[in-house]
Amino acid sequence: MLKVENLYKNFGNIAAVAGISFEVKRGEVFGLLGPNGAGKSTTISIISTLLPPSRGQIFFEGESIFENSRNLRQKLGIVPQDIALYPTLTGYENLRFWGNLYGLKGAELKKRINEVAEIIGLKERLKDKVEKYSGGMKRRLNIGAALLHKPDLLIMDEPTVGIDPQSRSHILETVLKLNAQGMTIIYTTHYMEEAEELCSRICIMDEGKIIASGTKQELVELVKERTRINIKLDNISDNMPQVFKEITGVLDAAILDDTVTLFGENGDILLAEIISKVLEEKSKIQSIDIHKPDLEAVFLHLTGKALRD
């Protein structure tokens, strides 16, 4: 359905996107996973025809989107990372405006607004001004505005950033429902769990490049021997990852917030030595989780840093 070939985008001397290629198949949820600044949003902006590339080509249904953007724009729904709505208008007025722009009117528009309101779970709040909505409700309406014209391809750029767990869960359910109805979705996120839960195929991006791609199983195969251990400490020093790396069997270590993430070949055996090191560093353990190999491990394995660094 969508094919990205050798795409580059430079801002001055900075390469935001550095030669990426991937293909999105009809009916799948395709994930772009990477930390902030990896180049996901720039890639999305180019696909959405908002930014011209420095180099490269994108084909939608076999046709270059730079030669004919109309076909893509008519079939594309975009959910920007920021809330692209009018806060002083009501939810209903916002949906009506965006529906109008996609050529919907009269009874058809009214019907679609009701259907979309049902999908995003805001039917009861449509008469309220958007500025009175919670962050999660705004995010849901932001999605709703992209669904009115029943797009074939929906691009969602970090749609769950900064919202409550309930709204997040609702959004993830919505994505799965829309995909079940046949909608193709490109989903960008830096939340590994979301990519794992939603995406049939995933591209992992870092510093403008695709460092790995495939299904979740294919990606995890890259680190199948690895166990991820998250240790929450009350006192973390910057050299803590280095201290843990001195333990034989620890392959990687990184800090994320108040947690040190370690990757080792056999987590159960390493545990005793890890605890001993923590005590040596005069820190206290608040919690320890041991996980099976996952995308976080893949990312750390490939880049040497935690996904949300």
Added chain:
Amino acid sequence: MKVLSIIIKDLKIVLSDKQAIIITMLMPLILMTILSMALKGSFMDSDDGGIEKIPVALVKQYDEGADSKIFIKTLEKRLNIDISRDEVNPEEMFFGDFLGNEEVSKLIDYRVVEEDRAMELLNEGEISAIIILPEKYIYDMKINLLTPFRNNVDVKVLTHPGRALAGEIVTSLMEAYTNTMSSVIIGKNVLIESASANDMGGDGFDNIDEIMEGMTDLVAGMKVNINNVTVEGRRTIKSSEYYAVAMMTMFVLYAAGQGGRMLLEEKDNQTYQRMVVADISKPHILTGKFIVIFLIAAIQITIMLAYSHFALKVNWGNIKSLLVLSTASAFSVAGLGIFIGSLTYRAENYRLANAFESVIIQVMAFLGGSFFPLDLMPEIIRKVSFISLNGVGLKAYLKIILGYGFSDILINVSILAIAGILFTLAGVIIFNKEVSKNA
């Protein structure tokens, strides 16, 4: 349809912004009401729309009898001329011929009082000006009118600071009077010199009073130049009319400032990008914004016209002229708004739009006469006033109120329309350059 959606959406946003409504719609109504009341004294307000007489005090510092006696003695002693049948009367010329003149008496209502009382009346605001005829006024004037000599006569005019226009009128009238008298005196000197040159001897002086009498008919029939009082013979502008126009032409510029923010606001909200993805073309977006600014300006004008008509009793004159001029005004404001909007969008900050509202509008308002009537401004400001859109509009609206025809405001309408077109074109060029760079 898509442009219409953008227009409806933007109008809803603007009309739901209470702060913007207060600045653009309510503030001018309040200001035009306050200013028209407070500055009533600076204008020639009267209920019938005609000219209300200016109250003036006249102070005589001279002694008419004593001056005449000294004059006769001086003539007998120096020139050996018997002027016992002196019929030239400067007091009669001033009070009868000048102040009694049909046109002057329509403008000035005078009373003769002592100097101290006159000052009291001026301070209390009972009168708008004092005219002081100096000591030896009669003597000096007779010397000037009947002999080859010329004495200096300083007539003083003191005006009330809060009644600038009335003061201007009185000063203007007195200048007209003294100019006329100077002409008479110069004419007299020419006559005397001609008589001497032709060796007419005493015969020339024998008839001088008769000749002077004939010449002073000039004073009785003089046409006083009062263009700064009435506009080419039409009625005067009332303070309510002036400030209704002044505030309207000034505050309508805020629509351009408000519109100037719209494009960058759309971009900051990501809604501009969303519109582009929804396949809304840039011309559609700009057209929508242009019409929105035009409609905001038109709504402002309509509200202010209606309010001033019903609340302040302003008679706006010919409806067709008013409609055409208001359309041209809103058009020029819309063009200006697109220009500011494109520059603001390009700069990616609101400094220009803010500066336009907080500085440029104030300067334009000052230059265009929205704060003070241009007639009271220095010459240099009057000369540069044409650069302000509100000044161009203000002059044309005042003409309509005064009953001028459409042909008299055609130039103003054309300037506003051309300014609107030029601003729009500049805005489109700037916006397209930016868009081609970024999207």
